Amino acid sequence: MKFDLFTLKKYDYKKIRNLKDNAIRKILFGFGATAVIFIIIILVFLLIEGLPFFLEGDGIDFFTGDVWDPSSPNTPRYGILPMVLGTFLVTLGAIVIAVPIGIGCSIYLAEIAHPKIRETLKPIIEILAGIPSVVYGFFALIILSTWIDDFFNSTTKLNALTGSIMLAIMMLPIIISLSEDAIRSVPQEMKEASLALGLSKWDTIRGVVVPAALSGITAAIILGVARAIGETMTVLMATGNAPVISFDMLSSMRTMTATIAIEMGEVPFGSTHYHSLFAVGIVLFAITFIVNFIADRVMKRFREKY
Amino acid sequence: MSEDIEIETRNLSLWYGDKQALKNIDMKIPEEKVTAIIGPSGCGKSTLIRCFNRMNDIIEICRVKGNILIDGKDIYDKTMDVVELRKNVGMVFQKPNPFPKSIYENIAYATRIHGIKNKKKLNEIVEKCLKQAFLWDEVKDRLDGSARSLSGGQQQRLCIARALAIEPKIILMDEPCSALDPIATAKIEELIRYLSEKYTVVIVTHNMQQAARVSDYTAYMYIGEVIEFGKTKQIFENPSEENTENYITGRFG
Numbered sequence: 001m002k003f004d005l006f007t008l009k010k011y012d013y014k015k016i017r018n019l020k021d022n023a024i025r026k027i028l029f030g031f032g033a034t035a036v037i038f039i040i041i042i043l044v045f046l047l048i049e050g051l052p053f054f055l056e057g058d059g060i061d062f063f064t065g066d067v068w069d070p071s072s073p074n075t076p077r078y079g080i081l082p083m084v085l086g087t088f089l090v091t092l093g094a095i096v097i098a099v100p101i102g103i104g105c106s107i108y109l110a111e112i113a114h115p116k117i118r119e120t121l122k123p124i125i126e127i128l129a130g131i132p133s134v135v136y137g138f139f140a141l142i143i144l145s146t147w148i149d150d151f152f153n154s155t156t157k158l159n160a161l162t163g164s165i166m167l168a169i170m171m172l173p174i175i176i177s178l179s180e181d182a183i184r185s186v187p188q189e190m191k192e193a194s195l196a197l198g199l200s201k202w203d204t205i206r207g208v209v210v211p212a213a214l215s216g217i218t219a220a221i222i223l224g225v226a227r228a229i230g231e232t233m234t235v236l237m238a239t240g241n242a243p244v245i246s247f248d249m250l251s252s253m254r255t256m257t258a259t260i261a262i263e264m265g266e267v268p269f270g271s272t273h274y275h276s277l278f279a280v281g282i283v284l285f286a287i288t289f290i291v292n293f294i295a296d297r298v299m300k301r302f303r304e305k306y
Numbered sequence: 307m308s309e310d311i312e313i314e315t316r317n318l319s320l321w322y323g324d325k326q327a328l329k330n331i332d333m334k335i336p337e338e339k340v341t342a343i344i345g346p347s348g349c350g351k352s353t354l355i356r357c358f359n360r361m362n363d364i365i366e367i368c369r370v371k372g373n374i375l376i377d378g379k380d381i382y383d384k385t386m387d388v389v390e391l392r393k394n395v396g397m398v399f400q401k402p403n404p405f406p407k408s409i410y411e412n413i414a415y416a417t418r419i420h421g422i423k424n425k426k427k428l429n430e431i432v433e434k435c436l437k438q439a440f441l442w443d444e445v446k447d448r449l450d451g452s453a454r455s456l457s458g459g460q461q462q463r464l465c466i467a468r469a470l471a472i473e474p475k476i477i478l479m480d481e482p483c484s485a486l487d488p489i490a491t492a493k494i495e496e497l498i499r500y501l502s503e504k505y506t507v508v509i510v511t512h513n514m515q516q517a518a519r520v521s522d523y524t525a526y527m528y529i530g531e532v533i534e535f536g537k538t539k540q541i542f543e544n545p546s547e548e549n550t551e552n553y554i555t556g557r558f559g
Contacts, residue, residue: 189399189403190406192364192399192403193405194416195361195392196359196361196392196397196469197393197416197469198393198472199389199416199419203419207415207419208405208415211407212405
């Protein structure tokens with residue numbers, strides 16, 4: 001009998017295969033969609049719980065008022081400014097500390113360190129990222145605050161500077177790890193071109209390697225900043241949490257995240273105060289979303305380059 | 307050979323770890339001529355040329371024995387300033403590798419670090435080098451544009467212009483045309499001929515026709531050794547070694 005490929009089939013293999021392919025595609029799509037679904041759920045939840053505040057509370061005072069005193073029996077005030085300022089100053093302080101150290105460290109790791117040193121240092125730095133934030137908070141609360149108190153003789157041990165230093169330490173692994181990747185992905189030929197022109201190693205790093213990696217480094221910094229803005233437990237334990245308008249880094253401050261964490265446990269469900277915390281959450285979400293979006297754009301530009 | 311000698315290697319050997327890549331190379335490369343280094347892949351052509359500006363230094367496991375004399379000075383001597391050496395020995399690489407900067411800055415960056423800060427002087431140097439590299443007419447209206455917007459051939463000529471700007475005496479070219487199309491290759495070859503009036507050019511190529519077209523002298527390498535070195539005409543028309551003849555006639559490689 002002649003073997004006939006097209007008629008001798010017991011089953012319709014093509015159809016089965018197609019069904020299987022389709023099923024797998026749909027399942028994987030489902031997994032892929034979960035992240036998006038979660039973001040949407042969280043956003044909807046935030047909006048449902050937060051928007052009522054703007055209906056019952058004073059929306060204008062929320063964005064422009066400089067007093068956060070939701071538990072006042074007569075005139076509760078919901079001015080978010082002290083916390084926006086707190087978040088801004090603590091984050092800015094962290095950037096000022098972490099960026100030079102982070103970039104310096106990543107240049108050292110990528111370009112100067114002996115491979116053996118790099119292989120030892122990098123995992124150690126990455127451990128920093130794995131330490132629970134409450135442990136950082138402990139350290140800030142017990143040790144760092146005492147040092148700061150001794151050194152600056154500040155009025156309060158827990159202040160913006162303590163928070164900034166802690167956030168800087170927490171940002172470092174992100175900045176170092178991502179910048180180092182960016183610097184190392186600068187093609188070897190580019191470095192060789194520079195060295196072959198009689199430029200020193202330092203001139204090569206400064207004039208060729210770092211500029212070529214700049215968008216990657218920028219993205220690393222922005223992602224570090226996003227981490228700092230969203231960090232809650234450490235700043236809650238380190239900054240003293242006084243919702244005041246002050247530009248003194250040695251005064252106590254309170255961030256948006258800390259406010260939500262501190263007050264959420266004690267507000268009556270459904271009250272204006274309750275909704276106001278979600279309104280703060282919306283603002284926080286918006287800020288981190290924008291920061292992440294910028295980081296993403298910068299990263300894309302960086303990838304297109306080579 | 308009657309010409310003055312620019313580069314001389316004496317009993318040069320090189321190892322990558324345990325693997326010997328160059329074996330006892332003795333070679334005298336004449337001044338202001340084009341010397342081509344040919345040979346099958348992996349024979350050590352690129353390794354050899356990268357010794358002349360000590361580019362191999364950045365490879366950690368690389369070890370060199372023997373001497374290389376440039377203008378009578380041993381470049382592997384402990385007192386040698388590598389940065390200074392590389393100012394005198396420019397290099398053009400296999401893949402065009404312009405900096406991610408503007409066309410102007412590609413040439414001006416190194417020049418400025420080497421001490422020329424005067425804006426007018428820099429402009430002159432940029433123009434001169436781009437003209438020397440036959441690129442000026444194509445880019446003069448967009449010097450501030452990104453070097454990466456240029457075509458491959460233009461990028462390679464920019465790299466040559468960049469190498470010329472530091473006023474080297476020797477220009478090393480490591481398969482400069484292997485990533486280029488025939489038209490761009492022809493332009494670069496024309497440029498190489500022109501450069502040999504003022505510079506000593508050493509070019510590594512796997513393209514034998516190219517070696518025959520552009521070079522005055524040719525070295526044939528095989529597994530880390532220079533098998534034969536002489537005038538290009540003689541190497542191609544009347545090689546004295548059988549191995550050379552086999553390669554040149556295309557019996558292997």
